Amino acid sequence: MNLKLIDKNKEKISFLIKDTEAAYVNTVRRLIMEEVPTMAVEEVKFIQNTSALYDEMLALRLGLVVIKTDLKSYNLPGECKCKGKGCAQCETYATLKKIGPGNVYAEDLKFKDPKIKAVYPKTLIVKLGDGQEVNVQCKLILGKGKDHAKFIPGLVYYNAYPKIEILKPTVATDAVKVCPRNVFRVANKKLNVEELEKCDLCMACVESLGKDVISVEGSKKDFIVFVEPWGQLKSQEMIEEAMKELNKKLDEFNSKVKDLK
């Protein structure tokens, strides 16, 4: 197996995995989305809610607020020394108190732990009319995407590595226009593949020029993986945590295999 970074910026990372198979890449994708813990509001205690939203709706919206996650300071409740009873290492709190008129934003949450904050401060939670009040206490815990979608750390997807062959020399500027990813350029009156790794195998060029002129195929063993964090964790952290989880699972499997004897 071979790994090569294709692109990395604040919003997303993409890398090439060579000499592997789709099942493995899909395992990586599922591990990142389902097994990497992030922090979110899990319980809401209502002291007052005279807003237009039911308690349940408000609690749901609070659960979806993206929280900067510190995996070093907190444990998953099930893996904590307190055995899930709840302690400072596996849960933290926030309060939210506001009287209308005005909007309640994620930035209005007051966190007990000063290191914790909402990633997008202007996330709208509810609009308050004149005299309407929201006063709640929230409990935040670490959780996994497989238990609730609010814990999913981001979007992960992959494409087969493209292979584009221009079978007949062509001036076809149509391919340049029709390609939504700007893969082609025309230089010296010849069609060239300029940005191969941007191709997502949509086949618009093949449909436009014909199979006898151009061929586009996805590799069966090379894949481009995209990781787009929602903001709780950085893309690098998401991948590293997923690999830790995979190792944990393999260790567990290994020890159970030994017990079979």
Ligand SMILES: [Zn+2]
């Ligand atoms: Zn605990």
